[in-house]
Amino acid sequence: RAGRSMRTVVIAGVPDGLLHDDVMADILVIHFQMSRNNGGDVEEITYPTRRKGVAYVTFEDQEVVESVLKKKEHHLQDKRLSKYYPLKVTRYSENVSTLITHLLAPPL
Numbered sequence: 022r023a024g025r026s027m028r029t030v031v032i033a034g035v036p037d038g039l040l041h042d043d044v045m046a047d048i049l050v051i052h053f054q055m056s057r058n059n060g061g062d063v064e065e066i067t068y069p070t071r072r073k074g075v076a077y078v079t080f081e082d083q084e085v086v087e088s089v090l091k092k093k094e095h096h097l098q099d100k101r102l103s104k105y106y107p108l109k110v111t112r113y114s115e116n117v118s119t120l121i122t123h124l125l126a127p128p129l
Contacts, residue, residue, distance in 0.1 A: 030077070032110055035049065035108065036097070049078065052097055059091060060086070062090075063078055
């Protein structure tokens with residue numbers, strides 16, 4: 022089993038404030054377990070986090086991380102959501118907070 026950080030992805034673009042946090046976490050788990058999303062068994066999800074619209078998903082197997090990252094576009098959809106939400110999925114790294122700040126910061 023690979024280390025925890027090697028089995029974790031960062032999800033940006035999670036719609037914030039639409040549903041209860043635990044419901045949104047369930048929707049995310051379902052999305053990332055589906056084979057059509059190149060998913061697999063989720064060990065843990067961290068949502069909400071200190072950053073709005075960001076979640077961490079840890080899979081049981083590192084191979085699933087590679088598979089999820091290969092999928093070109095992730096669109097979060099569920100009957101409880103009014104539309105599709107594009108998600109940005111990136112590999113977790115120790116520098117991830119810097120990366121997210123960079124991605125979410127408005128251009129100067």
